[in-house]
Amino acid sequence: MPTAPAGPDPTMEAIGQAVTEGRTGDILSAxxxxxxxWSEIGVxxxxxxxxxxxxxxxxxxxxxAQALAWDVRALDAADAVTDQRVQEHHAGLHIAGFYPSLHLNLADNYRRLGSFDAAGEHINAAQEHAPSLPQDAYGASLRTAIDEVAVAISQRDTAKRSSAPGPTA
Structure with a gap:
């Protein structure tokens, strides 16, 4: 992301620490x-x-199915986030930049569950929001993933993508 955080946010720091823990392999602890x-933050x-x-x-x-439940919550919450709130956390960010990834994840989960109509709706939304992605490695990786999921949906493929985030089976 382009610039430093606008100010400390202990909850976002705790989320980041848990994410790092999960990415280093301690999935259950993360x-x-x-x-x-989530219990502390509340719905x-x-x-x-x-x-x-x-x-x-x-x-x-x-x-x-479990991932889908959390991805739905993420999209629902994003609809209540303002650019001002995002920029309080990290100057230069915009909530519009969250939507390609949120819709991509929903599309991928629906696809893996064999719900191709719902997957298609969300991959279309991801594609519509893709211009909001930054022109950097992160943006390029999401654009590639959007393309991969679109192809998998068209082929009615329910296999997990090797490039998908998350634990390996």
Missing amino acids: RHRLLNL TGDPLHRCSLAHYLADLYEDP
Whole structure:
């Protein structure tokens, strides 16, 4: 991301620490930490916290149905986040940049569950929001993933993508 955080946010720091823990292989501990944070935040808590936590927690589930539940929560929370709130966390970010990834994850989960109509709706939404992605390695990786999932949907393929985030079976 382009610039430094605008100010400290202990909840976002705790989410980041749990995400790092999950990415280094301690999936169960990371999931437990994020679930505890979710309980603290609550379903009506800060939408940026809810969106970020749910988005990352979804990646810690191999089962696409479990991941889907968290991805739905992430998208729902994103709809309540403002650019002002995002920029309080990280100057230069815009909520519009969250939507390609959120819709991509939903499309991929629906696809893995064999719900190709729903998958198609979300991959179309991801493609519509893709111009909001930055022109950097992160943006390029998401554009590639959007293309991969679109092809998999068209082929009615339910296999997990090797490039998908999350634990390996």
